[in-house]
Amino acid sequence: MRQFRALPAIAVLALLAACSTSGSSSPSDTAQSAAPSGSEVAAACQPDSLETKTAGRLTIATDNPAYSPYWEPPAEGDPTEGWDLGDPYSKRGFESAVAWAIAGELGFADDDVDFIAVPFDTSFAPGEKAFDFYLAQVSYTPERAQQVDMSEGYYYSNQALVANAGTPITDVTSMADLASYKLGAQVGTTAYQYITDVIQPDQEAAVYNSNDAAIEALNGGQIDGIVVDLPTAYFITAVQMDNGVVVGQFPPSEEQGQEYFSLVLEKDSPLTDCVNQAITSLRDSGQLDDITQEWMSENTDVPVLE
């Protein structure tokens, strides 16, 4: 649950499978020439030759607090000092698992990986970055990619509609039915863009700093529904809301095409190629699918609101 989300395909799992072969907006050419053997990537991408922020070590950043299902606390015991909700060092949670898998793919030992907390705004601020790469459900867009390097996608997801059970909005069956409802979303998300560009309700969308605030507004009757990515929809209805339901999921926007989460790297980072190779390799080997299935509860029963 965070800033930027992927809009998405109808059946996410099916899509992920499709992506390993090509994926229209997820070019996987970069790694083709590298011909990864087993789970290794090109020799130029080994820890000794990579120009990481700290020589021989990989510094990965995400937002703090880091939310489930992307970042989970340790199965038992206290989280690492400084991480309150999700703890990257636990290796639990979807993005945590992806980050560790990429680090492993690049050849970094567990002891050579550091995590730092970086607010979303800072992740794309100009100048030198404190991290080698940043991942916090940042959706790829061409505009964003002009300011920073954005990796190949590691996750594809639909936007979904969340509401309180028993409210009139839960009866909608199509996108057109939503015209008269007041919708809300978190600022900076492609969910908000999806409301304004695709759903286009009669009333202006409400925008909040966090999904927590949006839920509070939903409970106060200030908005009728919240648009978030599907995994977050599952999470907030299960954990954060007393009475929440996932009303439906939305098809990908036609204009923007398939959306996906990317890693954020410094503009023209020497690591970008290697990271892309690592992601492609993880996808080809099926590891990315395994991680996705382990952490992202996918449920194709949720009706599609077209």
Place this chain on the structure above:
Amino acid sequence: MFEEAPRNSGAIPPPRASQGPRIGAGARSLLIAATSTVVFFAAVALVVGNSPGWEDFRRSFFDWAIFSASAEDILPKFWVNVRLFLIAEALILVLGLVLAVMRSLPGPVLFPVRLLATIYVDLFRAVPGILVIFMLGLGVPALRLPGVPNDPFFWGVVVLTLLYSAYVSEVYRAGIESVHPSQAAAARSLGMSQAQALRYVVLPQAVRRVIPPLLNDFIGLQKDTVLVSFIGVVDIFRQSQIEQYASFNFTPYLVTALVFLALTIPLARFTDWMVARERNRRGSSVARRGSRRGRIFGIRA
């Protein structure tokens, strides 16, 4: 540095007393101000422009294409902020004055009134605005009390009025206390009641004196209207943020900054002018020498 100081100061004649042509002194100070301004900004431009990250900085904060594209979406949202601060300011000026008068009331019987006003002012000056806006703007509607509005704009006005009336009441109170007690005593001796003395003698003088600081708070209020974005309203700041996240570029905030500048600079100069006028009216001889014709940016005009 210290050794050179005497040599440098030798180049400039010591400040003269009031003899000598006034126009010459004015022209000299203008010239010195102009030269030092040019040198200062040239140095800053040189240092910043040649910094290794200047291109990155420029791309992130001064991207003309993003500026013009986002301005189109951002500017209409300013109307939200304008409505907010105009409505709120009207309420603040009234509530602030009421609070200030409550705190200034004499006598042991009225102690509870003073106590309440004091608690109010202490509370709303200390509590972070974000907490108040969340608690009232999101929390109160979630109580689902019948008849209580849940419009975030309404709660934005309420919260700004609560927060700023606390500051403004202190400004009024400073004004009331700056009126010499002999004024009220004289009014009472003329047969006015306590209330009449306050209304016709003390308050008119007090309010006139505090207009500049009131304008100062008004400028603060204008910028704090962005608090309303925390409870869902898309105002100028939120729209800038939306543009920022869409482009990963900070230029959209520049649009917002220029809008606020265009509003606050005229207000600030107007405040300066009022200060100068007030100073002249009160006839301080020291002030009169410097500001007979007013000062702009501290330079004689």
